[in-house]
Amino acid sequence: MSLFERFEDAFMPNYGVPPIALARGEGSRVWDVEGREYLDFIAGIATSSLGHAHPALVEAVTRQVSTIAHTSNLFLHEPEVLLAERLRALLNAPARVFFANSGTEANEAAYKLALKYGRREGRTYFVAAENGFHGRTIGALSLTGKAAIREPFGPFPVDVRFVPYGDADALKEAVTGDCVAVFLEPTQGEAGVVPPPDGYFEAAREICDSTGALLVADEIQSAIGRTGHWFAHQADGVTPDILTLAKGLGGGLPIGACVGFGEIGGLFAKGDHGSTFGGNPVSCAAALAVLDNVDLAHVREVSARLRAGLEAVRHPLLKGVRGRGLWLGAVLREPRSAQLQQAAARAGFLVNALQPDAVRIAPPLVVTAEEVDAFVTAFPAIVEEAAK
Structure with missing residues:
Protein backbone atom coordinates (compact mmCIF):
# COMPACT_ATOMS: atom_id res chain seq x y z
CA MET A 1 0.00 0.00 0.00
CA HIS A 54 15.59 26.70 11.73
CA PRO A 55 18.80 26.27 13.77
CA ALA A 56 17.58 28.38 16.68
CA LEU A 57 14.32 26.44 16.92
CA VAL A 58 16.10 23.09 16.67
CA GLU A 59 18.58 24.09 19.36
CA ALA A 60 15.93 25.44 21.74
CA VAL A 61 13.68 22.39 21.43
CA THR A 62 16.59 19.93 21.68
CA ARG A 63 17.97 21.65 24.75
CA GLN A 64 14.60 21.76 26.47
CA VAL A 65 13.48 18.21 25.67
CA SER A 66 16.80 16.95 26.98
CA THR A 67 16.30 18.92 30.21
CA ILE A 68 12.61 18.44 31.04
CA ALA A 69 9.87 17.91 28.49
CA HIS A 70 6.72 18.04 30.60
CA THR A 71 5.62 19.13 34.06
CA SER A 72 1.78 19.43 33.91
CA ASN A 73 0.14 22.42 35.57
CA LEU A 74 0.90 21.04 39.04
CA PHE A 75 4.38 22.55 38.79
CA LEU A 76 5.77 25.69 37.21
CA HIS A 77 8.88 25.98 35.05
CA GLU A 78 10.98 28.89 33.86
CA PRO A 79 10.24 28.75 30.07
CA GLU A 80 6.50 29.40 30.64
CA VAL A 81 7.25 32.34 32.94
CA LEU A 82 9.77 33.79 30.49
CA LEU A 83 7.29 33.44 27.63
CA ALA A 84 4.42 35.07 29.53
CA GLU A 85 6.71 37.93 30.54
CA ARG A 86 7.93 38.32 26.97
CA LEU A 87 4.38 38.50 25.58
CA ARG A 88 3.40 41.09 28.17
CA ALA A 89 6.42 43.18 27.23
CA LEU A 90 5.58 43.00 23.52
CA LEU A 91 1.98 43.97 24.27
CA ASN A 92 3.16 46.85 26.48
CA ALA A 93 0.04 46.64 28.60
CA PRO A 94 -0.95 45.14 31.97
CA ALA A 95 -2.09 41.60 31.20
CA ARG A 96 -2.12 38.01 32.41
CA VAL A 97 -1.64 34.90 30.28
CA PHE A 98 -3.12 31.40 30.06
CA PHE A 99 -1.32 28.87 27.86
CA ALA A 100 -3.15 26.21 25.87
CA ASN A 101 -2.21 23.89 23.01
CA SER A 102 -4.01 25.38 20.02
CA GLY A 103 -6.05 28.24 18.67
CA THR A 104 -9.39 26.69 19.37
CA GLU A 105 -8.32 26.03 22.99
CA ALA A 106 -7.18 29.63 23.33
CA ASN A 107 -10.61 30.74 22.13
CA GLU A 108 -12.31 28.29 24.51
CA ALA A 109 -10.42 29.97 27.35
CA ALA A 110 -11.45 33.41 26.06
CA TYR A 111 -15.06 32.25 25.78
CA LYS A 112 -15.08 30.99 29.37
CA LEU A 113 -13.33 34.11 30.65
CA ALA A 114 -15.90 36.32 28.91
CA LEU A 115 -18.73 34.12 30.12
CA LYS A 116 -17.60 34.56 33.70
CA TYR A 117 -17.57 38.32 33.21
CA GLY A 118 -21.00 38.23 31.59
CA ARG A 119 -22.61 36.21 34.34
CA ARG A 120 -21.15 38.50 36.98
CA GLU A 121 -22.62 41.49 35.16
CA GLY A 122 -25.94 39.87 34.22
CA ARG A 123 -25.22 39.88 30.48
CA THR A 124 -26.77 37.29 28.21
CA TYR A 125 -25.43 37.12 24.65
CA PHE A 126 -22.34 37.35 22.43
CA VAL A 127 -21.75 39.06 19.09
CA ALA A 128 -19.46 37.72 16.38
CA ALA A 129 -18.97 38.24 12.66
CA GLU A 130 -20.48 36.41 9.74
CA ASN A 131 -17.88 34.16 8.08
CA GLY A 132 -15.63 34.50 11.10
CA PHE A 133 -13.69 31.45 12.26
CA HIS A 134 -12.71 30.81 15.87
CA GLY A 135 -12.31 27.03 16.05
CA ARG A 136 -14.11 23.72 15.97
CA THR A 137 -14.67 22.80 19.62
CA ILE A 138 -18.20 23.54 20.75
CA GLY A 139 -17.56 26.84 22.53
CA ALA A 140 -15.36 28.21 19.75
CA LEU A 141 -17.72 26.81 17.12
CA SER A 142 -20.59 28.67 18.79
CA LEU A 143 -18.78 31.89 17.87
CA THR A 144 -17.86 30.79 14.35
CA GLY A 145 -19.97 32.44 11.66
CA LYS A 146 -19.54 29.82 8.94
CA ALA A 147 -22.91 28.08 8.66
CA ALA A 148 -21.59 25.05 6.77
CA ILE A 149 -19.35 23.95 9.64
CA ARG A 150 -21.43 25.36 12.50
CA GLU A 151 -25.02 24.32 11.88
CA PRO A 152 -24.54 20.52 11.76
CA PHE A 153 -23.40 20.59 15.40
CA GLY A 154 -25.98 22.88 17.01
CA PRO A 155 -27.79 23.81 19.14
CA PHE A 156 -25.15 25.70 21.05
CA PRO A 157 -24.95 26.60 24.74
CA VAL A 158 -25.07 30.40 24.35
CA ASP A 159 -26.88 33.01 22.28
CA VAL A 160 -24.52 34.37 19.61
CA ARG A 161 -25.69 37.07 17.21
CA PHE A 162 -23.81 37.42 13.93
CA VAL A 163 -23.27 40.68 12.05
CA PRO A 164 -21.59 41.43 8.70
CA TYR A 165 -17.83 41.80 9.12
CA GLY A 166 -16.61 45.36 8.67
CA ASP A 167 -20.05 46.96 9.14
CA ALA A 168 -19.64 49.25 12.15
CA ASP A 169 -23.28 50.37 12.04
CA ALA A 170 -24.52 46.77 12.22
CA LEU A 171 -22.12 46.10 15.07
CA LYS A 172 -23.33 49.14 16.98
CA GLU A 173 -26.95 48.07 16.58
CA ALA A 174 -26.21 44.53 17.77
CA VAL A 175 -24.18 45.42 20.89
CA THR A 176 -26.25 46.54 23.86
CA GLY A 177 -25.79 46.57 27.63
CA ASP A 178 -26.80 42.89 27.62
CA CYS A 179 -23.91 41.84 25.35
CA VAL A 180 -21.15 39.84 27.04
CA ALA A 181 -18.44 40.24 24.42
CA VAL A 182 -17.68 40.86 20.76
CA PHE A 183 -15.38 38.29 19.11
CA LEU A 184 -13.58 39.59 16.02
CA GLU A 185 -10.54 38.77 13.89
CA PRO A 186 -8.44 41.82 12.92
CA THR A 187 -8.47 40.24 9.44
CA GLN A 188 -10.74 37.31 8.72
CA GLY A 189 -8.46 34.39 7.91
CA GLU A 190 -10.55 31.41 6.83
CA ALA A 191 -13.04 33.68 5.06
CA GLY A 192 -10.34 34.42 2.50
CA VAL A 193 -7.87 36.80 4.23
CA VAL A 194 -10.41 39.63 4.38
CA PRO A 195 -9.20 42.83 6.10
CA PRO A 196 -11.78 45.23 7.55
CA PRO A 197 -12.37 48.81 6.39
CA ASP A 198 -10.13 51.44 7.94
CA GLY A 199 -11.37 52.43 11.38
CA TYR A 200 -13.43 49.30 11.99
CA PHE A 201 -11.50 48.07 15.00
CA GLU A 202 -11.41 51.54 16.50
CA ALA A 203 -15.20 51.65 16.11
CA ALA A 204 -15.53 48.21 17.71
CA ARG A 205 -13.46 49.40 20.68
CA GLU A 206 -15.68 52.48 21.09
CA ILE A 207 -18.87 50.40 20.85
CA CYS A 208 -17.66 47.99 23.51
CA ASP A 209 -16.50 50.82 25.76
CA SER A 210 -19.87 52.54 25.53
CA THR A 211 -21.87 49.39 26.36
CA GLY A 212 -19.51 47.58 28.73
CA ALA A 213 -19.11 44.58 26.43
CA LEU A 214 -15.68 42.97 26.16
CA LEU A 215 -13.71 43.15 22.92
CA VAL A 216 -11.99 39.87 22.09
CA ALA A 217 -9.37 39.94 19.33
CA ASP A 218 -8.79 36.54 17.76
CA GLU A 219 -5.23 36.79 16.47
CA ILE A 220 -4.65 33.09 16.01
CA GLN A 221 -3.36 33.70 12.48
CA SER A 222 -2.54 37.40 12.46
CA ALA A 223 -0.11 37.73 15.36
CA ILE A 224 3.62 37.14 15.92
CA GLY A 225 4.79 39.30 13.04
CA ARG A 226 2.56 37.85 10.33
CA THR A 227 1.20 41.29 9.37
CA GLY A 228 4.46 43.16 9.99
CA HIS A 229 3.51 43.96 13.60
CA TRP A 230 3.85 41.73 16.62
CA PHE A 231 0.06 41.87 16.92
CA ALA A 232 -2.28 43.11 14.21
CA HIS A 233 -4.39 45.14 16.64
CA GLN A 234 -1.36 47.32 17.39
CA ALA A 235 -1.50 48.75 13.87
CA ASP A 236 -5.03 49.98 14.65
CA GLY A 237 -4.00 51.55 17.95
CA VAL A 238 -6.55 49.39 19.77
CA THR A 239 -6.08 47.25 22.88
CA PRO A 240 -8.67 44.47 23.28
CA ASP A 241 -9.90 43.13 26.60
CA ILE A 242 -8.94 39.59 25.62
CA LEU A 243 -6.44 38.44 22.99
CA THR A 244 -6.00 34.93 21.64
CA LEU A 245 -2.83 33.59 20.01
CA ALA A 246 -1.57 30.31 18.55
CA LYS A 247 -0.20 29.18 15.14
CA GLY A 248 2.91 31.30 14.53
CA LEU A 249 3.74 31.58 18.23
CA GLY A 250 5.21 28.07 18.41
CA GLY A 251 6.88 28.05 15.01
CA GLY A 252 5.40 24.61 14.34
CA LEU A 253 5.07 23.28 17.89
CA PRO A 254 1.58 23.27 19.44
CA ILE A 255 0.86 26.24 21.69
CA GLY A 256 -1.97 28.69 22.22
CA ALA A 257 -2.40 31.64 24.54
CA CYS A 258 -5.31 33.59 25.97
CA VAL A 259 -4.32 37.02 27.29
CA GLY A 260 -6.60 39.01 29.55
CA PHE A 261 -5.92 42.73 29.93
CA GLY A 262 -6.37 44.72 33.10
CA GLU A 263 -9.06 43.47 35.46
CA ILE A 264 -10.14 40.77 32.98
CA GLY A 265 -6.78 39.03 33.37
CA GLY A 266 -7.61 38.29 37.01
CA LEU A 267 -11.15 36.96 36.57
CA PHE A 268 -10.39 33.26 36.64
CA ALA A 269 -10.26 31.83 40.14
CA LYS A 270 -8.20 28.79 41.04
CA GLY A 271 -9.74 25.75 39.34
CA ASP A 272 -11.81 27.72 36.82
CA HIS A 273 -9.77 26.51 33.84
CA GLY A 274 -6.77 24.36 33.08
CA SER A 275 -4.76 22.26 30.67
CA THR A 276 -2.45 19.30 31.24
CA PHE A 277 -0.22 20.11 28.28
CA GLY A 278 -0.77 23.88 28.06
CA GLY A 279 2.45 25.80 28.66
CA ASN A 280 4.50 22.69 27.93
CA PRO A 281 8.23 23.47 28.45
CA VAL A 282 9.21 22.37 24.94
CA SER A 283 6.53 24.45 23.24
CA CYS A 284 7.41 27.46 25.40
CA ALA A 285 11.10 27.09 24.53
CA ALA A 286 10.13 26.98 20.84
CA ALA A 287 7.99 30.10 21.21
CA LEU A 288 10.83 31.98 22.88
CA ALA A 289 13.09 31.05 19.97
CA VAL A 290 10.46 32.34 17.55
CA LEU A 291 10.20 35.66 19.37
CA ASP A 292 13.99 35.96 19.41
CA ASN A 293 14.29 35.43 15.66
CA VAL A 294 11.31 37.10 13.98
Whole structure:
Protein backbone atom coordinates (compact mmCIF):
# COMPACT_ATOMS: atom_id res chain seq x y z
CA MET A 1 0.00 0.00 0.00
CA SER A 2 1.16 3.55 -0.71
CA LEU A 3 1.49 6.08 2.09
CA PHE A 4 -1.69 7.75 0.81
CA GLU A 5 -3.61 4.46 0.94
CA ARG A 6 -2.31 3.75 4.43
CA PHE A 7 -3.42 7.24 5.52
CA GLU A 8 -6.91 6.68 4.11
CA ASP A 9 -7.15 3.30 5.81
CA ALA A 10 -5.97 4.50 9.23
CA PHE A 11 -7.54 7.94 9.66
CA MET A 12 -11.06 9.29 10.07
CA PRO A 13 -12.19 10.85 6.78
CA ASN A 14 -12.59 14.43 8.00
CA TYR A 15 -9.51 15.64 6.05
CA GLY A 16 -9.91 13.49 2.99
CA VAL A 17 -6.51 12.40 1.70
CA PRO A 18 -4.04 15.28 1.27
CA PRO A 19 -2.51 15.34 -2.23
CA ILE A 20 1.14 15.71 -1.12
CA ALA A 21 3.11 13.83 1.54
CA LEU A 22 5.96 15.91 2.93
CA ALA A 23 9.14 14.33 4.22
CA ARG A 24 11.43 17.16 5.29
CA GLY A 25 12.00 20.91 5.12
CA GLU A 26 14.70 23.53 5.36
CA GLY A 27 14.04 27.26 5.49
CA SER A 28 11.17 28.05 3.14
CA ARG A 29 11.63 24.83 1.17
CA VAL A 30 10.09 21.40 1.67
CA TRP A 31 10.52 18.06 -0.07
CA ASP A 32 7.88 15.38 -0.58
CA VAL A 33 8.38 11.66 -0.10
CA GLU A 34 9.33 11.33 -3.77
CA GLY A 35 12.06 13.94 -3.40
CA ARG A 36 10.32 16.78 -5.22
CA GLU A 37 11.16 20.26 -3.94
CA TYR A 38 8.63 23.04 -3.28
CA LEU A 39 8.76 26.58 -2.01
CA ASP A 40 6.36 26.57 0.93
CA PHE A 41 4.00 29.55 0.72
CA ILE A 42 1.54 28.04 3.22
CA ALA A 43 3.90 27.66 6.23
CA GLY A 44 1.66 25.15 7.96
CA ILE A 45 -1.30 27.58 7.74
CA ALA A 46 0.70 30.64 8.83
CA THR A 47 2.32 28.60 11.60
CA SER A 48 5.94 27.85 10.63
CA SER A 49 7.15 31.38 11.38
CA LEU A 50 10.83 30.49 11.10
CA GLY A 51 10.31 28.06 8.27
CA HIS A 52 11.60 24.52 8.61
CA ALA A 53 14.54 23.22 10.66
CA HIS A 54 15.59 26.70 11.73
CA PRO A 55 18.80 26.27 13.77
CA ALA A 56 17.58 28.38 16.68
CA LEU A 57 14.32 26.44 16.92
CA VAL A 58 16.10 23.09 16.67
CA GLU A 59 18.58 24.09 19.36
CA ALA A 60 15.93 25.44 21.74
CA VAL A 61 13.68 22.39 21.43
CA THR A 62 16.59 19.93 21.68
CA ARG A 63 17.97 21.65 24.75
CA GLN A 64 14.60 21.76 26.47
CA VAL A 65 13.48 18.21 25.67
CA SER A 66 16.80 16.95 26.98
CA THR A 67 16.30 18.92 30.21
CA ILE A 68 12.61 18.44 31.04
CA ALA A 69 9.87 17.91 28.49
CA HIS A 70 6.72 18.04 30.60
CA THR A 71 5.62 19.13 34.06
CA SER A 72 1.78 19.43 33.91
CA ASN A 73 0.14 22.42 35.57
CA LEU A 74 0.90 21.04 39.04
CA PHE A 75 4.38 22.55 38.79
CA LEU A 76 5.77 25.69 37.21
CA HIS A 77 8.88 25.98 35.05
CA GLU A 78 10.98 28.89 33.86
CA PRO A 79 10.24 28.75 30.07
CA GLU A 80 6.50 29.40 30.64
CA VAL A 81 7.25 32.34 32.94
CA LEU A 82 9.77 33.79 30.49
CA LEU A 83 7.29 33.44 27.63
CA ALA A 84 4.42 35.07 29.53
CA GLU A 85 6.71 37.93 30.54
CA ARG A 86 7.93 38.32 26.97
CA LEU A 87 4.38 38.50 25.58
CA ARG A 88 3.40 41.09 28.17
CA ALA A 89 6.42 43.18 27.23
CA LEU A 90 5.58 43.00 23.52
CA LEU A 91 1.98 43.97 24.27
CA ASN A 92 3.16 46.85 26.48
CA ALA A 93 0.04 46.64 28.60
CA PRO A 94 -0.95 45.14 31.97
CA ALA A 95 -2.09 41.60 31.20
CA ARG A 96 -2.12 38.01 32.41
CA VAL A 97 -1.64 34.90 30.28
CA PHE A 98 -3.12 31.40 30.06
CA PHE A 99 -1.32 28.87 27.86
CA ALA A 100 -3.15 26.21 25.87
CA ASN A 101 -2.21 23.89 23.01
CA SER A 102 -4.01 25.38 20.02
CA GLY A 103 -6.05 28.24 18.67
CA THR A 104 -9.39 26.69 19.37
CA GLU A 105 -8.32 26.03 22.99
CA ALA A 106 -7.18 29.63 23.33
CA ASN A 107 -10.61 30.74 22.13
CA GLU A 108 -12.31 28.29 24.51
CA ALA A 109 -10.42 29.97 27.35
CA ALA A 110 -11.45 33.41 26.06
CA TYR A 111 -15.06 32.25 25.78
CA LYS A 112 -15.08 30.99 29.37
CA LEU A 113 -13.33 34.11 30.65
CA ALA A 114 -15.90 36.32 28.91
CA LEU A 115 -18.73 34.12 30.12
CA LYS A 116 -17.60 34.56 33.70
CA TYR A 117 -17.57 38.32 33.21
CA GLY A 118 -21.00 38.23 31.59
CA ARG A 119 -22.61 36.21 34.34
CA ARG A 120 -21.15 38.50 36.98
CA GLU A 121 -22.62 41.49 35.16
CA GLY A 122 -25.94 39.87 34.22
CA ARG A 123 -25.22 39.88 30.48
CA THR A 124 -26.77 37.29 28.21
CA TYR A 125 -25.43 37.12 24.65
CA PHE A 126 -22.34 37.35 22.43
CA VAL A 127 -21.75 39.06 19.09
CA ALA A 128 -19.46 37.72 16.38
CA ALA A 129 -18.97 38.24 12.66
CA GLU A 130 -20.48 36.41 9.74
CA ASN A 131 -17.88 34.16 8.08
CA GLY A 132 -15.63 34.50 11.10
CA PHE A 133 -13.69 31.45 12.26
CA HIS A 134 -12.71 30.81 15.87
CA GLY A 135 -12.31 27.03 16.05
CA ARG A 136 -14.11 23.72 15.97
CA THR A 137 -14.67 22.80 19.62
CA ILE A 138 -18.20 23.54 20.75
CA GLY A 139 -17.56 26.84 22.53
CA ALA A 140 -15.36 28.21 19.75
CA LEU A 141 -17.72 26.81 17.12
CA SER A 142 -20.59 28.67 18.79
CA LEU A 143 -18.78 31.89 17.87
CA THR A 144 -17.86 30.79 14.35
CA GLY A 145 -19.97 32.44 11.66
CA LYS A 146 -19.54 29.82 8.94
CA ALA A 147 -22.91 28.08 8.66
CA ALA A 148 -21.59 25.05 6.77
CA ILE A 149 -19.35 23.95 9.64
CA ARG A 150 -21.43 25.36 12.50
CA GLU A 151 -25.02 24.32 11.88
CA PRO A 152 -24.54 20.52 11.76
CA PHE A 153 -23.40 20.59 15.40
CA GLY A 154 -25.98 22.88 17.01
CA PRO A 155 -27.79 23.81 19.14
CA PHE A 156 -25.15 25.70 21.05
CA PRO A 157 -24.95 26.60 24.74
CA VAL A 158 -25.07 30.40 24.35
CA ASP A 159 -26.88 33.01 22.28
CA VAL A 160 -24.52 34.37 19.61
CA ARG A 161 -25.69 37.07 17.21
CA PHE A 162 -23.81 37.42 13.93
CA VAL A 163 -23.27 40.68 12.05
CA PRO A 164 -21.59 41.43 8.70
CA TYR A 165 -17.83 41.80 9.12
CA GLY A 166 -16.61 45.36 8.67
CA ASP A 167 -20.05 46.96 9.14
CA ALA A 168 -19.64 49.25 12.15
CA ASP A 169 -23.28 50.37 12.04
CA ALA A 170 -24.52 46.77 12.22
CA LEU A 171 -22.12 46.10 15.07
CA LYS A 172 -23.33 49.14 16.98
CA GLU A 173 -26.95 48.07 16.58
CA ALA A 174 -26.21 44.53 17.77
CA VAL A 175 -24.18 45.42 20.89
CA THR A 176 -26.25 46.54 23.86
CA GLY A 177 -25.79 46.57 27.63
CA ASP A 178 -26.80 42.89 27.62
CA CYS A 179 -23.91 41.84 25.35
CA VAL A 180 -21.15 39.84 27.04
CA ALA A 181 -18.44 40.24 24.42
CA VAL A 182 -17.68 40.86 20.76
CA PHE A 183 -15.38 38.29 19.11
CA LEU A 184 -13.58 39.59 16.02
CA GLU A 185 -10.54 38.77 13.89
CA PRO A 186 -8.44 41.82 12.92
CA THR A 187 -8.47 40.24 9.44
CA GLN A 188 -10.74 37.31 8.72
CA GLY A 189 -8.46 34.39 7.91
CA GLU A 190 -10.55 31.41 6.83
CA ALA A 191 -13.04 33.68 5.06
CA GLY A 192 -10.34 34.42 2.50
CA VAL A 193 -7.87 36.80 4.23
CA VAL A 194 -10.41 39.63 4.38
CA PRO A 195 -9.20 42.83 6.10
CA PRO A 196 -11.78 45.23 7.55
CA PRO A 197 -12.37 48.81 6.39
CA ASP A 198 -10.13 51.44 7.94
CA GLY A 199 -11.37 52.43 11.38
CA TYR A 200 -13.43 49.30 11.99
CA PHE A 201 -11.50 48.07 15.00
CA GLU A 202 -11.41 51.54 16.50
CA ALA A 203 -15.20 51.65 16.11
CA ALA A 204 -15.53 48.21 17.71
CA ARG A 205 -13.46 49.40 20.68
CA GLU A 206 -15.68 52.48 21.09
CA ILE A 207 -18.87 50.40 20.85
CA CYS A 208 -17.66 47.99 23.51
CA ASP A 209 -16.50 50.82 25.76
CA SER A 210 -19.87 52.54 25.53
CA THR A 211 -21.87 49.39 26.36
CA GLY A 212 -19.51 47.58 28.73
CA ALA A 213 -19.11 44.58 26.43
CA LEU A 214 -15.68 42.97 26.16
CA LEU A 215 -13.71 43.15 22.92
CA VAL A 216 -11.99 39.87 22.09
CA ALA A 217 -9.37 39.94 19.33
CA ASP A 218 -8.79 36.54 17.76
CA GLU A 219 -5.23 36.79 16.47
CA ILE A 220 -4.65 33.09 16.01
CA GLN A 221 -3.36 33.70 12.48
CA SER A 222 -2.54 37.40 12.46
CA ALA A 223 -0.11 37.73 15.36
CA ILE A 224 3.62 37.14 15.92
CA GLY A 225 4.79 39.30 13.04
CA ARG A 226 2.56 37.85 10.33
CA THR A 227 1.20 41.29 9.37
CA GLY A 228 4.46 43.16 9.99
CA HIS A 229 3.51 43.96 13.60
CA TRP A 230 3.85 41.73 16.62
CA PHE A 231 0.06 41.87 16.92
CA ALA A 232 -2.28 43.11 14.21
CA HIS A 233 -4.39 45.14 16.64
CA GLN A 234 -1.36 47.32 17.39
CA ALA A 235 -1.50 48.75 13.87
CA ASP A 236 -5.03 49.98 14.65
CA GLY A 237 -4.00 51.55 17.95
CA VAL A 238 -6.55 49.39 19.77
CA THR A 239 -6.08 47.25 22.88
CA PRO A 240 -8.67 44.47 23.28
CA ASP A 241 -9.90 43.13 26.60
CA ILE A 242 -8.94 39.59 25.62
CA LEU A 243 -6.44 38.44 22.99
CA THR A 244 -6.00 34.93 21.64
CA LEU A 245 -2.83 33.59 20.01
CA ALA A 246 -1.57 30.31 18.55
CA LYS A 247 -0.20 29.18 15.14
CA GLY A 248 2.91 31.30 14.53
CA LEU A 249 3.74 31.58 18.23
CA GLY A 250 5.21 28.07 18.41
CA GLY A 251 6.88 28.05 15.01
CA GLY A 252 5.40 24.61 14.34
CA LEU A 253 5.07 23.28 17.89
CA PRO A 254 1.58 23.27 19.44
CA ILE A 255 0.86 26.24 21.69
CA GLY A 256 -1.97 28.69 22.22
CA ALA A 257 -2.40 31.64 24.54
CA CYS A 258 -5.31 33.59 25.97
CA VAL A 259 -4.32 37.02 27.29
CA GLY A 260 -6.60 39.01 29.55
CA PHE A 261 -5.92 42.73 29.93
CA GLY A 262 -6.37 44.72 33.10
CA GLU A 263 -9.06 43.47 35.46
CA ILE A 264 -10.14 40.77 32.98
CA GLY A 265 -6.78 39.03 33.37
CA GLY A 266 -7.61 38.29 37.01
CA LEU A 267 -11.15 36.96 36.57
CA PHE A 268 -10.39 33.26 36.64
CA ALA A 269 -10.26 31.83 40.14
CA LYS A 270 -8.20 28.79 41.04
CA GLY A 271 -9.74 25.75 39.34
CA ASP A 272 -11.81 27.72 36.82
CA HIS A 273 -9.77 26.51 33.84
CA GLY A 274 -6.77 24.36 33.08
CA SER A 275 -4.76 22.26 30.67
CA THR A 276 -2.45 19.30 31.24
CA PHE A 277 -0.22 20.11 28.28
CA GLY A 278 -0.77 23.88 28.06
CA GLY A 279 2.45 25.80 28.66
CA ASN A 280 4.50 22.69 27.93
CA PRO A 281 8.23 23.47 28.45
CA VAL A 282 9.21 22.37 24.94
CA SER A 283 6.53 24.45 23.24
CA CYS A 284 7.41 27.46 25.40
CA ALA A 285 11.10 27.09 24.53
CA ALA A 286 10.13 26.98 20.84
CA ALA A 287 7.99 30.10 21.21
CA LEU A 288 10.83 31.98 22.88
CA ALA A 289 13.09 31.05 19.97
CA VAL A 290 10.46 32.34 17.55
CA LEU A 291 10.20 35.66 19.37
CA ASP A 292 13.99 35.96 19.41
CA ASN A 293 14.29 35.43 15.66
CA VAL A 294 11.31 37.10 13.98
CA ASP A 295 12.59 40.22 12.21
CA LEU A 296 9.71 42.65 11.70
CA ALA A 297 11.73 44.90 9.40
CA HIS A 298 12.43 41.91 7.16
CA VAL A 299 8.76 40.91 7.17
CA ARG A 300 7.73 44.40 6.09
CA GLU A 301 10.35 44.52 3.37
CA VAL A 302 9.63 41.15 1.77
CA SER A 303 5.85 41.48 2.19
CA ALA A 304 5.88 44.80 0.32
CA ARG A 305 7.93 43.12 -2.42
CA LEU A 306 5.54 40.16 -2.59
CA ARG A 307 2.42 42.30 -2.70
CA ALA A 308 3.77 44.68 -5.31
CA GLY A 309 4.83 41.77 -7.48
CA LEU A 310 1.45 40.04 -7.27
CA GLU A 311 -0.50 43.26 -7.82
CA ALA A 312 1.45 43.85 -11.03
CA VAL A 313 0.14 40.59 -12.51
CA ARG A 314 -2.62 41.15 -15.05
CA HIS A 315 -4.89 38.26 -15.97
CA PRO A 316 -8.66 37.97 -16.55
CA LEU A 317 -8.93 35.34 -13.79
CA LEU A 318 -7.12 37.43 -11.17
CA LYS A 319 -9.35 40.01 -9.50
CA GLY A 320 -6.80 41.35 -7.02
CA VAL A 321 -4.76 40.82 -3.87
CA ARG A 322 -5.83 41.61 -0.30
CA GLY A 323 -4.48 41.10 3.19
CA ARG A 324 -1.67 42.38 5.36
CA GLY A 325 2.03 41.58 5.58
CA LEU A 326 2.99 38.01 4.67
CA TRP A 327 -0.65 36.98 4.87
CA LEU A 328 -2.33 37.57 1.53
CA GLY A 329 -5.31 36.35 -0.42
CA ALA A 330 -5.20 36.17 -4.20
CA VAL A 331 -8.81 36.80 -5.19
CA LEU A 332 -10.19 35.22 -8.37
CA ARG A 333 -13.10 36.18 -10.58
CA GLU A 334 -14.16 32.55 -10.90
CA PRO A 335 -14.22 29.65 -8.41
CA ARG A 336 -10.94 28.14 -9.58
CA SER A 337 -8.80 28.27 -6.44
CA ALA A 338 -8.40 24.48 -6.36
CA GLN A 339 -7.07 24.56 -9.92
CA LEU A 340 -4.66 27.36 -8.98
CA GLN A 341 -3.41 25.41 -5.96
CA GLN A 342 -2.77 22.38 -8.18
CA ALA A 343 -1.05 24.46 -10.86
CA ALA A 344 1.19 26.05 -8.22
CA ALA A 345 2.19 22.64 -6.84
CA ARG A 346 3.09 21.44 -10.33
CA ALA A 347 5.28 24.54 -10.65
CA GLY A 348 6.97 23.81 -7.31
CA PHE A 349 5.04 26.15 -4.98
CA LEU A 350 2.63 25.35 -2.14
CA VAL A 351 -0.36 27.66 -1.71
CA ASN A 352 -3.77 27.04 -0.19
CA ALA A 353 -7.19 27.09 -1.89
CA LEU A 354 -8.91 28.82 1.00
CA GLN A 355 -12.25 29.70 -0.60
CA PRO A 356 -13.54 28.77 -4.07
CA ASP A 357 -12.41 32.19 -5.27
CA ALA A 358 -9.49 32.92 -2.91
CA VAL A 359 -6.02 31.44 -2.45
CA ARG A 360 -4.05 31.94 0.77
CA ILE A 361 -0.40 32.98 0.39
CA ALA A 362 1.45 32.90 3.72
CA PRO A 363 5.14 31.99 3.45
CA PRO A 364 7.41 31.66 6.48
CA LEU A 365 8.47 34.99 7.96
CA VAL A 366 12.06 34.16 7.00
CA VAL A 367 11.25 33.90 3.28
CA THR A 368 13.94 35.64 1.24
CA ALA A 369 13.58 38.31 -1.43
CA GLU A 370 14.89 35.81 -3.97
CA GLU A 371 12.23 33.27 -2.99
CA VAL A 372 9.53 35.92 -3.22
CA ASP A 373 10.80 36.89 -6.67
CA ALA A 374 10.75 33.26 -7.79
CA PHE A 375 7.10 32.95 -6.80
CA VAL A 376 6.11 36.27 -8.38
CA THR A 377 7.90 35.33 -11.61
CA ALA A 378 6.09 31.98 -11.77
CA PHE A 379 2.68 33.34 -10.75
CA PRO A 380 1.39 34.53 -14.15
CA ALA A 381 1.90 31.08 -15.70
CA ILE A 382 0.27 29.47 -12.65
CA VAL A 383 -2.80 31.69 -13.03
CA GLU A 384 -2.92 30.99 -16.75
CA GLU A 385 -2.82 27.24 -16.19
CA ALA A 386 -5.57 27.50 -13.54
CA ALA A 387 -7.74 29.44 -15.97
CA LYS A 388 -7.65 26.76 -18.66
